Amino acid sequence: MKIAVLGTGTVGRTLAAALSEHGHEVTVGTRDPGATLGRGAADPNGYPAWQTAHPRIGLAAFADAAAGAELVVHASSGLAALDVLGAAGAANLAGKVLLDVANPLDFSGGFPPRLVPVDTDSLGEQVQRAFPDAYVVKSLCTVNAAVMVDPAKVGGGEHTIFVSGDDPAAKETVAGLLREFGWRDVLDLGGIETARGQEMMLSNWLRIASAIGTYDFNVKVVR
Amino acid sequence: MKIAVLGTGTVGRTLAAALSEHGHEVTVGTRDPGATLGRGAADPNGYPAWQTAHPRIGLAAFADAAAGAELVVHASSGLAALDVLGAAGAANLAGKVLLDVANPLDFSGGFPPRLVPVDTDSLGEQVQRAFPDAYVVKSLCTVNAAVMVDPAKVGGGEHTIFVSGDDPAAKETVAGLLREFGWRDVLDLGGIETARGQEMMLSNWLRIASAIGTYDFNVKVVR
Numbered sequence: 001m002k003i004a005v006l007g008t009g010t011v012g013r014t015l016a017a018a019l020s021e022h023g024h025e026v027t028v029g030t031r032d033p034g035a036t037l038g039r040g041a042a043d044p045n046g047y048p049a050w051q052t053a054h055p056r057i058g059l060a061a062f063a064d065a066a067a068g069a070e071l072v073v074h075a076s077s078g079l080a081a082l083d084v085l086g087a088a089g090a091a092n093l094a095g096k097v098l099l100d101v102a103n104p105l106d107f108s109g110g111f112p113p114r115l116v117p118v119d120t121d122s123l124g125e126q127v128q129r130a131f132p133d134a135y136v137v138k139s140l141c142t143v144n145a146a147v148m149v150d151p152a153k154v155g156g157g158e159h160t161i162f163v164s165g166d167d168p169a170a171k172e173t174v175a176g177l178l179r180e181f182g183w184r185d186v187l188d189l190g191g192i193e194t195a196r197g198q199e200m201m202l203s204n205w206l207r208i209a210s211a212i213g214t215y216d217f218n219v220k221v222v223r
Numbered sequence: 224m225k226i227a228v229l230g231t232g233t234v235g236r237t238l239a240a241a242l243s244e245h246g247h248e249v250t251v252g253t254r255d256p257g258a259t260l261g262r263g264a265a266d267p268n269g270y271p272a273w274q275t276a277h278p279r280i281g282l283a284a285f286a287d288a289a290a291g292a293e294l295v296v297h298a299s300s301g302l303a304a305l306d307v308l309g310a311a312g313a314a315n316l317a318g319k320v321l322l323d324v325a326n327p328l329d330f331s332g333g334f335p336p337r338l339v340p341v342d343t344d345s346l347g348e349q350v351q352r353a354f355p356d357a358y359v360v361k362s363l364c365t366v367n368a369a370v371m372v373d374p375a376k377v378g379g380g381e382h383t384i385f386v387s388g389d390d391p392a393a394k395e396t397v398a399g400l401l402r403e404f405g406w407r408d409v410l411d412l413g414g415i416e417t418a419r420g421q422e423m424m425l426s427n428w429l430r431i432a433s434a435i436g437t438y439d440f441n442v443k444v445v446r
Contacts, residue, residue: 155445197427204420222378
């Protein structure tokens, strides 16, 4: 599948690399490709070094990346989501599956971050309202980037990932990608409203990580 | 141990019965014992029928129940917590472990309920602030009443329960009770501030229950 991954941070890069490894044609979307490639050229952890190591992955402006894709992944920060997706362009998202993996974290007050919105709304719903012609699916926001693309790295993969969205076919498309990553327990929570539950897991996720000393974990729904 | 369970609903009764079965001397606290025993006398699910079936469990006014107890369990509704504990009396809670199992659910807008407070505060913290001389421990609010007292009922008990609180000894006392119920993975999240994470699990808990068709489940932290 032709996939655009919007976001050049750890989450975007990790998803882009994994999707490419699984045979997809991946383009990373950024605001200004020239600036992205010019920043941190000497930094082993910078984008240019990563780009060199992943020559099959393209880099394009948000709108160009989205225009050429069949499926778009939002992997920038939660508070930037509507701005980034606006730059991608509603017309370039219309009729496509839009996988949102971000949590709406506001770090302006320090750590732990606040969730904005929380409880009575969610980023997933905000994105769906802002782009009504896209098929928004919320998933992967309950684990870190490493676990997103390699669930077997924790407990042999015996844990649960959630999907929320209004369109069953879009959720099945995303579930297919998740299975390529190795996810076996993909739990469909229902409509995009259920993204509230996924995003609110963040609060306990942060505390659990602190208690057990690693971000490499997940929860399994035991029933 | 002499334990007061404040609250006569399903959660209060379930905890009271289980604690009594495990050998504790349990008194249920209510606002007006006469009214509680006089209400629904002909109802097989009413408090009087339950009281008859549990003759070793006492019933007393909130303050009397708390005064005679070494450990107090808050098991009324979340929004009533400060009122109920105020009726129990700060002096009767001082120096004691106060186990709060409630979620601050506001159903005034229908289902799903809102959490009030959420994210930047928690009921656990509110209770600790209101009763600074009590040793507040938040736990059990992430599962339903049946699972609270019988974790083996789900997946052989292979799942996780959380404790939050500022006093390590108080958390260990609560963990001891949890182990009596059969909990094996008791995860100490840290101070009472971490109650935010536990309470916010409620949002996804409701959606998971809807998706899998039962409230008899829990999450296991896989690491």
